[in-house]
Amino acid sequence: MRAAVLIFPGSNCDRDMEVALTQAFGRAPARVWWKDATLPEGLDLVAVPGGFSFGDYLRSGAIAARAPAMRATADFAARGGLVLGVCNGFQVLTEAGLLPGALMRNAGLRFTCKDQALEIAAESPFTAAWRVGETTTMPLAHHDGCWVADPETRRRLAAEDRVAFRYVGGAPNGSLDDVAGVLSENRRILGLMPHPERAVDPVHGGTGGRQLFESLAALAPA
Amino acid sequence: MKARVHVTLKTGVLDPQGEAIRRALGTLGFKGVEGARQGKLIELDLAATDREAARAEVDRMCDTLLANPVIETWSIEIE
Numbered sequence: 001m002r003a004a005v006l007i008f009p010g011s012n013c014d015r016d017m018e019v020a021l022t023q024a025f026g027r028a029p030a031r032v033w034w035k036d037a038t039l040p041e042g043l044d045l046v047a048v049p050g051g052f053s054f055g056d057y058l059r060s061g062a063i064a065a066r067a068p069a070m071r072a073t074a075d076f077a078a079r080g081g082l083v084l085g086v087c088n089g090f091q092v093l094t095e096a097g098l099l100p101g102a103l104m105r106n107a108g109l110r111f112t113c114k115d116q117a118l119e120i121a122a123e124s125p126f127t128a129a130w131r132v133g134e135t136t137t138m139p140l141a142h143h144d145g146c147w148v149a150d151p152e153t154r155r156r157l158a159a160e161d162r163v164a165f166r167y168v169g170g171a172p173n174g175s176l177d178d179v180a181g182v183l184s185e186n187r188r189i190l191g192l193m194p195h196p197e198r199a200v201d202p203v204h205g206g207t208g209g210r211q212l213f214e215s216l217a218a219l220a221p222a
Numbered sequence: 223m224k225a226r227v228h229v230t231l232k233t234g235v236l237d238p239q240g241e242a243i244r245r246a247l248g249t250l251g252f253k254g255v256e257g258a259r260q261g262k263l264i265e266l267d268l269a270a271t272d273r274e275a276a277r278a279e280v281d282r283m284c285d286t287l288l289a290n291p292v293i294e295t296w297s298i299e300i301e
Contacts, residue, residue, distance in 0.1 A: 059290055066287060095290065102292040107238050148235060148293060174238070 001217055003029035003045040006073065006089075008064045013050035013086065013197060020197035021047065024213030037068040045082040045216060046073045048089030050141075050195060060103065060144040061091030070096055082125060082216065083189040087142055090181070090191030099182055099191045100157065101149035106142070107174025115206065116140045116180075116194055117168035122161045124183050125219055126190045129211035135168055136208040138194035145193040147175040147182070157182060165192050223268045225280045226299040229289045230261035264288055273300050 003021045007014045014031070021029045029047065030040045039046065053064035064070060070092065077083050077098055085093040093099045106112055115137050120130040130136065149157070154177060157163055165181035173193070181192030196209025231237050237259050244258040266283075270276035277300050284296045 058287070062287065062290065094292070102290055104235075104293065105238055107236070109238050109242055146236075146238075150292075174236070 001025040001044045001219065002027070002040070002042050003047060004032045004039055004043050005029045005047045005049055006032050006034065006069050007049070008034045008051070008053035008067065010053045010055055011049050011051035011088070013088075013195065016195075016197045017047050017049045017086070020200045020209070020213050021045075023200060024210075024217040026217075032069050034064065034067040034069045037072055039069070039072045039076055043076065043081065044219070045084060046076055048073070048083065048085040048092050049197075050087030050089060053088055053092065056088075056144070059091075059095065061088055061093075061095040064088075064092045065095035065097075074098060077184070077189055080186065080188060082219075083184075084126065084212075084216075085189075085191040086195055086197060087145075087193055090193055091144060093189065093191045098189050099184060100153045101147050101179070101182065103144050103193070104146045104148055105144055106146050106172075108172075111141075111143045112145065112172050113141045114139070114172070116172065118180055118194060118208075119166045119168050120164070121166045122164045122183060124164055124187045124190060126183075126212050126215055127164055128215040128218065130215075136211070137199070137206055138196055138209045139198045139204075139206075140172065140194050141198075142173070142193055145173040145175065146171075147173075147179040147193075149176065160185070162187070164190055165194065223270055223273070223276055224301050225266040225268055225276060226301070227264040227266065227280060227284060227288055228261060228297045228299075229264065229284070229294050230296070231259060231293060232295050235293050276300055 196212040199209035
């Protein structure tokens, strides 16, 4: 698997993402600066990392979503490329219109920072190493993670089985339908608020995110 | 020419910040505040001279960047 990690001013999980991808794929991902209008040739995956891109100004992810590297990522996605957005990366993907809904201020107004149990709720290239219905644990660390969408969109996602991860025991941030992660229509774009890249090594305190990267690694052995 | 853009949450979209404001006002003794919604005010200084063209351009700015049409709506004042 050839991967790239996008980096915006204010990204702060890009190095964790690089470590997780390197561990799973056996090769380091390319680093792509937000001003780059083209992606490296031959990519299989673009990862949009967590952080506070552009200081969360205007809306979380709003300015990053319109950056040149994201326009290139949208073209890559349109050609069927795999795209993974974590936390701020999920916000960027919804702002870019690549994933449905929007991520708003947490219902309790507090920054949520804790380990969170999650249910794997759908089959996808990102969840193949789990069984649907299985649970795992990943860290959460966000202020704007309350996923919302109109009733029509929510019905469509349910009908198309596009909720990849759900919070177990109720959404700690107010997300509708306990949504923690959603898939695109072609199931090749995933956005999720929990941080799989912060749970791939025992020193992280858990390895509940590792299967996500293993699922991807199994698609195209390096 | 100046444009003022008011960005507000669509009706029906929960606004936890507005709700916190409403509760805080009640705590401070202000009676009868039955609801509060928080939005944004964005002021733009424009080189344009044609009001209608400016309004159309600002509307495009809202749709492209200033608002998220999934959850927000906007109104524009030109002066």
